[in-house]
Amino acid sequence: MKNFLVASLSPLALLTLAACGGDKPAAGGGGAPAGGGAAAAQQEGDKPQAKKVIAPRMDLDMIKRTFGSYAEAPAAPVAATPDMVALGNTLYHEKHLSKNGNLSCASCHDLSNYGVDNKPTSPGSDGKNGERNTPTTYNAFRQFKQFWDGRAETIEEQATGPVFNPVEHGLADEAQLVAKIKEKPELVEGFKKAFPGAAEPVTAANFRNAVGAFERTLVTRSRWDDYLDGNKKALTAEEVIGLDQFIKVGCVTCHVNRTLGGHMFQKTGAVKPYTSHDTGREQVTKAEADKFMFKVPSLLNVEKTGPYFHDGKVSTLEEVVTIMADIQLQVTLKKEQVDSIVAFLKALTGPLPAEFAAKK
Numbered sequence: 001m002k003n004f005l006v007a008s009l010s011p012l013a014l015l016t017l018a019a020c021g022g023d024k025p026a027a028g029g030g031g032a033p034a035g036g037g038a039a040a041a042q043q044e045g046d047k048p049q050a051k052k053v054i055a056p057r058m059d060l061d062m063i064k065r066t067f068g069s070y071a072e073a074p075a076a077p078v079a080a081t082p083d084m085v086a087l088g089n090t091l092y093h094e095k096h097l098s099k100n101g102n103l104s105c106a107s108c109h110d111l112s113n114y115g116v117d118n119k120p121t122s123p124g125s126d127g128k129n130g131e132r133n134t135p136t137t138y139n140a141f142r143q144f145k146q147f148w149d150g151r152a153e154t155i156e157e158q159a160t161g162p163v164f165n166p167v168e169h170g171l172a173d174e175a176q177l178v179a180k181i182k183e184k185p186e187l188v189e190g191f192k193k194a195f196p197g198a199a200e201p202v203t204a205a206n207f208r209n210a211v212g213a214f215e216r217t218l219v220t221r222s223r224w225d226d227y228l229d230g231n232k233k234a235l236t237a238e239e240v241i242g243l244d245q246f247i248k249v250g251c252v253t254c255h256v257n258r259t260l261g262g263h264m265f266q267k268t269g270a271v272k273p274y275t276s277h278d279t280g281r282e283q284v285t286k287a288e289a290d291k292f293m294f295k296v297p298s299l300l301n302v303e304k305t306g307p308y309f310h311d312g313k314v315s316t317l318e319e320v321v322t323i324m325a326d327i328q329l330q331v332t333l334k335k336e337q338v339d340s341i342v343a344f345l346k347a348l349t350g351p352l353p354a355e356f357a358a359k360k
Contacts, residue, residue, distance in 0.1 A: 055240035060232070066256055068228050070142050071263035074154045080213035087194040088214025090187070091207060097163065097180050099125040099170030105162070105211070109137045111356040114304035115218065120312030124168040131278060133312035136305050139298060141216045143262030148294050148310045149281045150265060156212030160204060174204035181207070220301060220350030227347075228258065235347055242344025245337050250329045260299035260348065267292050268310070272327040276311055303346045317342045 078084075091097065092105045108122040109115045115136035121129045132148050140146065146158035162168040163177060171177050181187045181202050188202055194210055195201040226234035235243065246252060255261045265281055268274045269292060281290040294310050308314040314323060321338050325331040333341075351357060 053237040053241070055237035056244045058240065058244065060230075064228060066252070067258060067260070069257055071144050071257045071259060073142050073144055073262075076209075076212060076216060077154070077156055078209050078213075080216065081194065083190075084194040084210050084213045085217055086214075087190040088210040088212070090190055091211050092214055094184075094187070096184060097169065097171070097177065103169055105137070108134045111137070111218070112352065114138060114301045114352065115140075116305045118306060120307050124165070125170040126167075128167055130165075130167050132310050133307065135297065136301065137215055138218045138220050139259060139262075139300050140218070141212070142259050143295070143298060144264070145295060148297075149284050150295050151284045154212065155215050156208040159208045159211035159215070177204050177207060178202055218353070220352065222300065222348050222350035224300075224348050225258065225350070235344075238340065238343045239347045240344075242340040242342070242347075245340050246344055249325060249331055249333065249337065249341070251324070251341070254296045254328075255299055261296040262298040264296050265290070265293045266296050266328075268294055268327075270328045271330045274309075274327050278310060280310070299345060299348055301349050303349045317345055321345075 092109075095102055095104045095107070098104070103125045108117050110117055115138040116134050120133060121131060122134045123129050135148065140158075141155040144150075146152035146155060147161065152158040152161055160174075160177070163171050164173065171180065181191070191201040191206060191210075195206050198206065223234040246255075254264065254266050257263055268276065268280070274292070276292070279291050281293040281295075282288070284290070302308075303317065306315060306317070308317075308320045314320050318338055321341050322333055325333045
C-alpha cells in the first residue's frame, strides 16, 4: 500500500477561505548607533528575527466532510477473539509456512518498520524479487480493496495471496499450507484454541481468518487524526500551509478520507505517461479501460514507507510530489510548494504500537 499515487484530472472545489494576509516581517533589530555612518553595523548582540509563518484560515467543516471519515471497507467475515488474534500474530511471523522455510509475512511487512522493508521490490522464498513494491500492512484493512490491482476484496482474502504466489512464499496450494501447519504441533494447538468449535480447525480458511483478525489490529494514529477531531493546534502552521497546497494543487481529488486514499482506482499518468510495463488492474479485469489503473494508496505513514509507486522506483517524497503533480495534474510545482506539501505528509506519521516499536 506502498505507496503514493496522487492521481487527478481536475482539482476539487477549494476547501479553504482567504489566507490571513501575507507574512509580516519580523519586528526589528536595533538601528545603527547615533552618529554612525550609512553602513553602520547592528548593535552588538542584535540578531535578525526569523520570519513568522502564518497559516491560512481553513474551512474546518469542509475539511471534516472531506477527510473526516474512513473509506467504506469490507467488514471481517468472522468476529475476532483474543486467541484468534494471537494465532494470527504467530502466523504472520512464521517462516515455516513458505517453500524453503525462510520467509514470513513479516519478512517484507516488518511491523517495527511501519509494515514495509523499504526495498523497491521484495525477494521471495527462492530469492527472486517480485515486480511490485510492498505495501504496508498498517491500516490496510481500512482500504476498499487489497493489492495494487485490487484483486482481493478483503484483508482475509489477501492473506493467502502471497502464500500461493510462486515468487513469494511459493506454496503450491491450500493442501500444502495445511500440511505445513500440521508439521508444527504448537501451530495446531493455536488453531484449536482459536477455533474451538471446529471439527477440523486447521484449514486455509481459518488461516485467512486468523491473519485477518491480527492485521485488523494494526492501526496507527497521527496528529492528522487529532486535527480532524477538532484540535486546531495539532498541526503546525507550516503543515497547515502544506494541507492548503495539497488541496489547491489538486492532490485531494483522489487522496481523501482519513487515510488519504485506499478508496478508488486511478490511472498512473493521467495527463502524461508514466513509463511502466506493468498494466495494473487490466491484468485482473482484462479490460482496456483498466490499463495502468492502480489502487490509490493510503498516505498514512508515507514518510516511512518509501520507496514509492507500484514499482518502487522513486526514492523521496520530494520527487513523488513533483512527479505526481506533473503526470497527474500537469502542474509544475515551485520548491516551496513541494516543501510545504512534504511537511504536511510527514504529519501523517503516527507512532507504532508499543509491542512493535520496542523492537526498533
